[in-house]
Amino acid sequence: MSRILIVDDAKFMRTTLHAILSKDNHEIVGEAENGEVAVSLYEKTKPDLVIMDITMPVMNGIDAIKKIKEIDVNAQIVVCSAMGHQKVVVDAIELGAKDFIVKPFDEHRVLETVERVLSYITS
Template sequence: MAKILIVDDAKFMRTTLQTILTKSNHEIVGEAENGEIAVSLYKKNKPDLVIMDITMPVMNGIEAIKKIKEFDVNALIVVCSAMGHQKVVVEAIELGAKDFIVKPFDEQRVLETVERTLSFITS
């Protein structure tokens, strides 16, 4: 069971991810609707994994990844993005995100990506 922080400006997306992840016995330790809140929740809750949307108000996912990685170089981050945003996904990966999932979410793919990314903890 992993402690996961979900970051997305759409409440519906956060709820969808929370449902998928809690069914697989993961613990949701926080939800944020923008990058600024995400960074502060990361520092407070030290989750095992962050699922980070890219396009958000106040502070986008790219900026939030930079700030989280400055705070914790070993942070595990998976970005989520709609189709057609390959350029930003590549930028996120270059900044240290481990993987990505595409919206709309496919439950099986989300779980596979989460498990694969969490394997970095034990390796």
């Protein structure tokens, strides 16, 4: 069972991801509504994977990825973004995000992406 931190400013999106991942036996170790809270929770919970929204108040996902990677260069991060934000997704991947999920979420795609990224850790 993997430990996952969900980061999205929309409560509905966090709830949706929580439901998809819990049903697949992943443990949700925390939920954050912005990048600042995400960085703090990352330090406390040391999750196996972070699912990170890009566009958020206080601290956006790009800045949060930078900070998390400073804390842990091996952090496994998947970004989630709405269609049409390819440039930002590319930026996130260049900073070390492992993959991305497009909103609105497709349950199969979410689980497939999570499994693929987590398999990098164990292999």
